[in-house]
Amino acid sequence: MTAPKGQDPVAAAAAGDREALASLWREHRRWVGAVLLAHLPPGADLEDLLQEVAIAVVQHLKELREPEKLRPWLRSVAVNTAASAARKEEVRRRVLRPLGEGEQGGPVAQDGRQEQAADARRVLEMAQNLPTDYREPLLLRCVQGLSQRSIAEVLGMPETTVETRLARARRLLREALERDQVGPAPSAPPQPAAALTRMQP
Amino acid sequence: MSSVAEEILISRIVDGNAAPADWSALAAAAASDPEVWARLARTGEAQNALRAQLERALEAADCVEIPAASSRRPRWSIWTGWAAAAALALAWLGIGWNRGDRVPAESPAGPAGFDQLAGAGSDPTTPAEPAGFLREGAPPGHFLEELPAVMVDARPASDGNGQEVYYIRRLLERARVDQMYQVNRNELGQPVAVPVSTGPAVPRPPL
Known part of the structure; x- marks a missing residue:
């Protein structure tokens, strides 16, 4: 039809x-x-x-x-x-x-590649562990092509609220990563010029 | 500059939405606190790592298509759900049969569903047959039959002899209730009970 x-x-x-x-x-x-x-x-x-x-x-x-x-x-x-x-x-x-599900054997050794993959997965896991109000806009913003306005439409909230939540979510994720010491390594001494080159539109 | 203002500026820059005025404001803040640049860089790196990881996770989404054929549920599956809900409601309201004066009945043979799954008589640890107990304890016509068991898990037995199989036994029962309710959710996401009607009674053969 x-x-x-x-x-x-x-x-x-x-x-x-x-x-x-x-x-x-x-x-x-x-x-x-x-x-x-x-x-x-x-x-x-x-x-x-x-x-x-x-x-x-x-x-x-x-x-x-x-x-x-x-x-x-x-x-x-x-x-x-x-x-x-x-x-x-x-x-x-x-x-x-009661049937014993979840009983696992001892820790399994991981090689370097497995550890790297696990570290990468941790970033997503950490984002998923952020408070509900923050993780959803953050994950939606990472989907290619979804603008802040579209996210506001999906979540049924003003764009300014989405912006505030995104900003807080990014800060919380960065702080969680710093605490966990995984994923992005702590930055080398401040490189304002490099940061500007990478991010300036 | 407040930490909230800083996080908004950093977020805009990471998003690629920063205006020249935002850059100037951040540069002014960095003049008194050079760590601002490090926080900007780390936020950008975290964002890139997350985006890459999410992209990988969402590759699964590209494989999921709309079901080709109509996925309307068969009527019997809907009514199986209702039957289970009604049985639960009965148990909850305590209007089921009186279990206090019943005694589990011995049954000479296990039901067909169990026999098919585990092999008749192969397991001496088989518990006393609950279906028999229900048959004895329920009012006439309440217990209809045992449906084939559903296997949940299987794993090698801990002593190395054979397999341990976990399964759910399903009993088809019939009960009469004055009113049926469906649990829906209101606009706040809270569960609410909504009365439902099954339509006018039509003569049909008993199950």
Whole structure:
């Protein structure tokens, strides 16, 4: 089924146009993934949750009354999916803990490459451990092509609030990394010229 | 300059959104505190590391497509959920059958689901059959059947003999309730119970 030419893509997708729906999903799935990462419960798999969101979108997009609210709607679907996974994981944990799940062997030695990869993962983990208000805008801003304005639209808050939260999130992440001494090494003596060259527009 | 003003300026620069006035303000702050440049550099590095890591994590997103066929859930799966919810509601409200005067019943054989999974009689540690207990304890027609078990995990047994299999046994039950509720969430994300109707009664064969 294909919608008439010129129809709003969201309306077309909601009306059952499979091509419009697939294209809409491809346009938004990355930042939806970032929202999931911001709310991902321990042990959950991003791909699995994203698949659940995709199914929910197919089933419920027709219920979206205002197509211009697509982004906040997608975000709420993603947040609810993550919350539901967290509840399931909690039940699973409570059921399996008496069975001894989680009993691991001793520490496993890592070679240099594994340690580097683990350090890199720590940066994302640290961002995921920031307070909820800060981690979501921070992860969304790292998604290519998502502007501060778009993030404000997704989160349903003023752009100035997003800017303030982003700034605080970046400071908290930097401080967490400094405390943990992983990832970016403490900087060499101040290099204002280098910093200017790298970051000036 | 306050630390809040500094973090906003640094964030704008890292974001590539800084105006010349922002650069001037940061340079003025750095004149009295040269550490500002180091903080700027470290924030930029943290941002780059995070972006790279997130990009890698989101590669998984590129593989996820909209399901090809209609993923409408079959009616039976919806009603299985309702049945479980009703059973839980019964347990919670304490209006289920009276369990106080019941005694677990001995059963000569395990149910088919368990036998298929573990191998009939292969495990001397098999507990007394709970399905039998339910059959004896429930009112007539309450317990319908045991559905095939769902395996949760399997691992080598700690003594090296065979496997330990973890599974969930599923019992199909029937109960009568005055009203059913669905737990939804309101706009604040709080759970709220909403009465639901299953539509008018239509004659159909019993399960």
